[in-house]
Amino acid sequence: MGGEEIRLQLTFWELMVNTWFVMAVLVVGAWLIGRRLRVDPPYTKGQHIAEVIVVAITDQISEISGGEAKPFVPFVGTLFLFILAANVLTILPDLGGSLFGFALYYAPTAVLETTAALAICVFFAVPIYTVALRGVRHWLKGYVQPAVWMLPFNLLGDVSRALALAVRLFGNMMSGAIIVAILLSLAPFFLPTVMQAFGLFTGSIQAYIFAVLAMVYIASSTQVVDQRTSPSKTRSIEKELQRP
Amino acid sequence: MTDTLSIIATVSIIAAAGVIAIGGLGPSFGQARAISQALQSIAEQPDMSNVITRTLFVGLAMLETASIYAFVIAMILIFANPFWNTMLRLTQ
Numbered sequence: 001m002g003g004e005e006i007r008l009q010l011t012f013w014e015l016m017v018n019t020w021f022v023m024a025v026l027v028v029g030a031w032l033i034g035r036r037l038r039v040d041p042p043y044t045k046g047q048h049i050a051e052v053i054v055v056a057i058t059d060q061i062s063e064i065s066g067g068e069a070k071p072f073v074p075f076v077g078t079l080f081l082f083i084l085a086a087n088v089l090t091i092l093p094d095l096g097g098s099l100f101g102f103a104l105y106y107a108p109t110a111v112l113e114t115t116a117a118l119a120i121c122v123f124f125a126v127p128i129y130t131v132a133l134r135g136v137r138h139w140l141k142g143y144v145q146p147a148v149w150m151l152p153f154n155l156l157g158d159v160s161r162a163l164a165l166a167v168r169l170f171g172n173m174m175s176g177a178i179i180v181a182i183l184l185s186l187a188p189f190f191l192p193t194v195m196q197a198f199g200l201f202t203g204s205i206q207a208y209i210f211a212v213l214a215m216v217y218i219a220s221s222t223q224v225v226d227q228r229t230s231p232s233k234t235r236s237i238e239k240e241l242q243r244p
Numbered sequence: 245m246t247d248t249l250s251i252i253a254t255v256s257i258i259a260a261a262g263v264i265a266i267g268g269l270g271p272s273f274g275q276a277r278a279i280s281q282a283l284q285s286i287a288e289q290p291d292m293s294n295v296i297t298r299t300l301f302v303g304l305a306m307l308e309t310a311s312i313y314a315f316v317i318a319m320i321l322i323f324a325n326p327f328w329n330t331m332l333r334l335t336q
Contacts (some may be wrong), residue, residue: 063298164309171312178319209305216302 010111019108022086051082057211064212065219071133072215075125079118080211083109087173087203091196107203110173112166119166122214123158130221142221165213172206248333252327260321266313274307 010018033046057077062069092105108114130139143154176199183192282300286293320326 060298063295167316168305168309168312171316172308174319175312175315205301206305209301212298212302213305 010106014102014104014106015108017102017109017111018104018106019086019114021105022082023091023106025089026081026085053135059064060212061215064215066223071129072218075121076211076215076218079121079214080207083118083169083210084204084207086114087207088200090176090199090203107173107177109169109203110177112170115166115170115173118169118210122165122217123162125156125214126217126221129218133222139221161217165210169206169210172202176202249328249331252325252331256321256325256328260318263314263321264318268311268316271307271311275304278307279304 033050036044037047056081058073059071061072061076065072086107086109089105096145125137144151145154180192180195180199183195266283278300285296
């Protein structure tokens with residue numbers, strides 16, 4: 001049961017430095033691209049990449065929310081890009097851990113604290129978006145939706161899905177890190193490489209799933225309200241307003 | 245005291261193996277059903293493959309949560325066992 005090689009926890013500063021590293025990669029990348037944004041061609045390569053990413057995120061969000069995507073793109077897109085960068089950067093060799101005993105690079109998403117913080121962001125984003133888009137009354141009414149006695153179950157559902165978000169991402173990323181560590185002691189060189197390549201795939205999928213689930217929670221919270229206040233009526237009114 | 249420690253270690257290891265075995269079984273059956281149904285739907289309606297694939301991924305993530313819980317508990321039992329640590333602290 002001695003766990004010197006396989007670590008389940010990072011110290012505070014290891015976690016902070018790893019998170020700052022991911023943030024630095026994202027910020028420097030965004031700065032390098034954003035410095036030379038142009039409206040007219042010729043575009044830089046970076047602008048093409050950034051536009052592909054932003055358009056893909058916007059399309060996915062508008063498919064899920066069924067229409068408007070603009071208010072959700074900053075929040076959900078940031079979650080997706082942060083988790084994706086954190087997961088994909090695990091291809092970096094674990095230099096710090098083998099040289100100085102300071103874990104770098106260790107994916108911050110493979111630590112429960114980080115995923116819990118992200119899940120808490122989603123937990124608070126759902127009511128904030130609902131209140132901002134539909135109003136306080138609609139948000140509070142959503143808790144007594146089918147009937148009043150469903151209130152405790154709705155509250156419980158809110159907490160448990162935040163918990164599930166945190167544990168899902170943490171479990172997937174930690175399992176990847178641990179499997180690589182175990183295989184390194186069993187069959188070095190070949191198998192760990194294959195598992196790390198598989199870990200890149202899992203990491204991308206998990207980033208996508210985290211963002212999609214966050215969006216689904218936000219969309220369901222804002223749409224439940226829509227159905228209750230006679231959807232046909234509101235939609236026809238909206239169509240009338242959009243007509244010139 | 246060493247006897248108690250070894251009993252705790254044995255029970256923890258057997259429990260961890262059982263947790264991951266049983267906990268992996270159910271979700272994998274469920275995921276197999278979900279994937280086969282989704283493939284059938286895509287074969288019937290290729291136009292809707294975009295929506296079906298997205299829903300499939302989200303559903304698989306939901307199913308996977310159960311086995312991830314089992315995995316986390318198995319990892320806690322092996323690498324961060326609270327009973328083992330308490331027993332070690334008491335004996336020293």
